[in-house]
Amino acid sequence: MSIQGVHKILVEVTDLQRAKTFWSEIAGFEVTTDVPYDDQGNRWVELTSPDGTVFVLNVVPEVGRGSRPELPTAGYFFYADDVERTYRELSAKGVDFPAKPEKQPWGWWAMFTDSEGNRFALQQRE
Structure with a gap:
């Protein structure tokens, strides 16, 4: 198995x-x-x-912050059909995005922070 x-x-x-x-x-x-x-x-x-x-x-007493601020602290990526649209929708609800979505070699992505300071990646499903 x-x-x-x-x-x-x-x-x-x-x-x-x-x-x-x-x-x-x-x-x-x-x-x-x-x-x-x-x-x-x-x-x-x-x-x-x-x-x-x-x-x-x-x-937990303290959420991990990671050593590289340009990368997520969580070890997994979320996906969306349209990262730019999702960025606009979540930003309008007060979600913190350190930078606007951008095209990378692996596709469109953005990073956001939850209420606890965890950084998550959001990648566009290709």
Whole structure:
């Protein structure tokens, strides 16, 4: 038997409620699980993207910042059919993009920051 794919993606956050609001109300993901899981008040929160990818919000004391500010701190890229349109839509909702979308050898892409300071790549599906 072999590995068959990615099941869930863990996203580091410092403020669970703020991150949950960002990913559900701004990014458009659906909250599919939000339950307590221990006796210390921690919660297990999962959000599902429109394509079915499941994100688990993981509370940590500090979110990693990475050593190269021109690169994402998260180890995965989001995709969109039209990066420039998605950039305009999310910017209008207050999402921080360090720079406008640009064409690179691997295609159109942009980088955005979530409510917790994580940097994510957004690449156009070719």
